[in-house]
Amino acid sequence: MNAFLLAFRASRYVPEPVIRAIAWTGTMTVWARRLKPARRLEDNLHRVTGLEGRALRTLSRKGLASTARYYAETFTLGRLPGSVIDARVRVVNGPALTDALARDGRAVVALSHSGNWDIVGAYACRHWGQVVTVAEVLKPREVFDEFVALREKVGMRILGHEGSSTFKELVRIGSTDGGVLCLLADRDLSGSGIPVEFAGHEAKVAPGPAALAVATDSTLVPVMVTYERLRGRARLRARSRWGVVMTFGEPLEPGDAPGDDAVGHLTRAWVEFMGRSIQETPEDWHMLQRFGWTD
Helix, strand or coil: CCHHHHHHHHCCCCCHHHHHHHHHHHHHHHHHCCCHHHHHHHHHHHHHHCCCHHHHHHHHHHHHHHHHHHHHHHHCHHHCCHHHHHHCEEEECCHHHHHHHHHHCEEEEEECCECCHHHHHHHHHHHHCCEEEEECCCCCHHHHHHHHHHHHHCCCEEEECCCHHHHHHHHHHHHHCCEEEEEECCCCCCCCCEEEEECCEEEEECCHHHHHHHHHCCCEEEEEEEEEECCHHHHHHHCCCEEEEEEECCCECHHHCCHHHHHHHHHHHHHHHHHHHHHHCHHHECCCCCCCECC
């Protein structure tokens, strides 16, 4: 049985500390044996930090510890009461999003695979309305279905990544229903990535957030999610040693972008924020896959 599928099913019955221990053991095994995900992570971290040798290995270990934390939290997210979800999330520059929602009833949010994007999605559903997002269709299909069920349980609406039909559905939802349209966009799954400078290197990233903002005339807001240690009463309320910080960048308006390159302009703007943010907290960037570097 697929390891993710087994973990999802076990997480319904196994105590949370056991889930954390299993996730930690699995990711540390990947790190110690320098399996492909660890090598990919180190290559990506080397590019954004310039570190090599022992310093890079130390950073990648922290990165895989952060990844273990994400999976352990996500597998048990459906168990958490709303008060605990709220206690685990701290928002920085929230008006960047809430002002757009109050004005237009919708906004596009661009995220990277950093911190715990699922728990902030659950938080957003509780405080800002429906969250609509796109998920990569994983194999086996049962794993994708488990992720979808988990996210829908905490209020999110999930579309499978099916190419142009998915984008058309996002445009329809944004135009008619509104809400928070969230896209994890640091990996380009479309095959039509936008050339950008990402953390000092040439790369291609997904055009989706900018294209969706232009198509629906919506504010585009980049957000970085990182972990922070919790202590004292904050830790007791969160039932965890760790919380997440949801930091919004400055809002980007399609109307301010040049008409002949609006998608490219908006993409480069959110990527500049994201690349700088990842360089500040690289250990929370869970990029264990091939990234779109072109240099």
